[in-house]
Amino acid sequence: xxxxxxxxxxxxxxxxxxxxxxxxxxxxxxxxxxxxxxxxxxxxxxxxxxxxxxxxxxxxxxxxxxxxxxxxxxxxxxxxxxxxxxxxxxxxxxxxxxxxxxxxxxxxx
Amino acid sequence: xxxxxxxxxxxxxxxxxxxxxxxxxxxxxxxxxxxxxxxxxxxxxxxxxxxxxxxxxxxxxxxxxxxxxxxxxxxxxxxxxxxxxxxxxxxxxxxxxxxxxxxxxxxxxxxxxxxxxxxxxxxxxxxxxxxxxxxxxxxxxxxxxxxxxxxxxxxxxxxxxxxxxxxxxxx
Numbered sequence: 001x002x003x004x005x006x007x008x009x010x011x012x013x014x015x016x017x018x019x020x021x022x023x024x025x026x027x028x029x030x031x032x033x034x035x036x037x038x039x040x041x042x043x044x045x046x047x048x049x050x051x052x053x054x055x056x057x058x059x060x061x062x063x064x065x066x067x068x069x070x071x072x073x074x075x076x077x078x079x080x081x082x083x084x085x086x087x088x089x090x091x092x093x094x095x096x097x098x099x100x101x102x103x104x105x106x107x108x109x
Numbered sequence: 110x111x112x113x114x115x116x117x118x119x120x121x122x123x124x125x126x127x128x129x130x131x132x133x134x135x136x137x138x139x140x141x142x143x144x145x146x147x148x149x150x151x152x153x154x155x156x157x158x159x160x161x162x163x164x165x166x167x168x169x170x171x172x173x174x175x176x177x178x179x180x181x182x183x184x185x186x187x188x189x190x191x192x193x194x195x196x197x198x199x200x201x202x203x204x205x206x207x208x209x210x211x212x213x214x215x216x217x218x219x220x221x222x223x224x225x226x227x228x229x230x231x232x233x234x235x236x237x238x239x240x241x242x243x244x245x246x247x248x249x250x251x252x253x254x255x256x257x258x259x260x261x262x263x264x265x266x267x268x269x270x271x272x273x274x275x276x277x278x279x280x
Contacts, residue, residue: 004269007269007272007273008241008269011237011241011269011272011273012241012244014222014241014276015222015237015238015241015242016242017141017242019137020137022132022133022134022136022137023136023137023140026132026136026140026153026156026157027129027132027133027136029157030129030132030136030157030160030161031125031129031132033157033160033161034125034128034129034161034164035125037161037164037165038123038125
């Protein structure tokens, strides 16, 4: 019966392989995959940000329409500026326009 | 802080250059382990998956144990997932498989070893590869394979007996 330690030593010797130099082709493959992953992550982040902006804009417009709906017929008295829900709704609509038009302006430049 | 820990810390912060250095340091061991574990089938793709997962999970490395051990643990779990996803049973492929082992000191011995490994179950094969091929202690191998130490020791003992019986060179 062979001693377990002797078998372990022989198996270790049999399994041993000299450390080879790094396989640059494989390393390059991983590098490219990591780069692609980074780009995907950045694109995903931008997409979520865009989605957040769009969602916020949609909510703002919805609120603006609700507020405008509560106003009744629009009348403008002389010497008095718009106030109350009308002003709030107008501001929200302006904000939405600003948010919506900003990326278009940015892409055109 | 050792080189691996420093590189892993930078990789966790999103430094792809540091991660590439880690790949360069450990790809040999990971691919050797997976090549022998999978008997050469799809080992490179699996290795790529391991490193991509390591990149995605870079922030999860706590610095407990070696970075190579952490990678080997990912390699083992990836192997198991791929193995199960492919619907392969634990049936053993007794046929000889032809691996490209140009650096092996004795090609005949390498083929014998590969045949002997092919006859082992996946857990025995992995345990033998980690303990004999990668120089892991039983505790490290148990950690990598997610097994209690006693179970791992039993598996290694079974692998030793099976390998010793099959390898004429050992007798």
